[in-house]
Amino acid sequence: MDDVELPASNVTQDYLKAIYNIGEWGPEGASTSELAARLGVGAPTVSENVQRLAGAGLVHYKPYRRITLTVQGRRVALAMVRRHRLMETYLALQLGYGWDEVHDDAEQLEHSVSDRLLGRMDEVLGHPVRDPHGDPIPQPDGTVALPRAHRLADVTPGQPVRIARISDAEPELLREIADLELDLDTEIEAGSVDLSPDATAAIWVISA
Structure with missing residues (x-):
């Protein structure tokens, strides 16, 4: 997963991460309404962007069905989830953020942190397997240890x-x-x- 080439668009990164997050602890994928609520945009905007992602080979999309990730889309999503959750963990454990404070700053930083800096943060943290909220941190090889909760x-x-x-x-x-x-x-x-x-x-x- 370390060699995943991330899309240049932050919007694309956010959509793929959101689809993964919504389906992580429940049914796979996400509905248009779930994505709209998660991303704070209207359903027509979601439909337009999801069709663009489908054209790029990153999601499977059919009207009125759940939107799911392709193999490549999942690789990108896992890379973004790893960035976000490592960032949250670093903010909480190294910088003293409360667990109710880490999300927004991690959302901003995940798009700009370099792979080298992310790797150093991972080392300093002792290669954690979960973030401050208990969500699993995808590992460099793409594996995810989801607890049976x-x-x-x-x-x-x-x-x-x-x-x-x-x-x-x-x-x-x-x-x-x-x-x-x-x-x-x-x-x-x-x-x-x-x-x-x-x-x-x-x-x-x-x-x-």
Whole structure:
């Protein structure tokens, strides 16, 4: 994956990364409406850009079906996801950012960081396999160690579980969860912590 040639367009990079992210913990690919919500643009803009990506051989696209990545599109997406999550990890562990603060700056920096700098950051961090939210960091060879996790909301109350991932989609939810002193690898019993429904849905767990 280190030899992946990234598209020059930041928009292309963002679309491919978004398609991967949306499908990472659920059904493969993304719908037009999911992409529009994730990227903050209208559905017609998404359709236009996705058709352009399909023409470039980066996505599979048919109207009213989920948009999925081609082999080349997935390679680019994984390279961008690796950049973003390594950047988030570096900001949190080396620069003291809170886990609710890292996303926006990482979004900006991922497009400009050089491969050499990214490699040095990876070394300094000890080659991490997950970011501050528990999302797996794709490795240089393209492998991804996705834990067999489930949403806390779907676990039977009373079952001992360990937190494996906390979605970073909403910073407010991250702050709510942090206020309860919950973090990655915290062990709890399902249903024992007073969380809002949205916060419960944002937490992914594995059996303790």
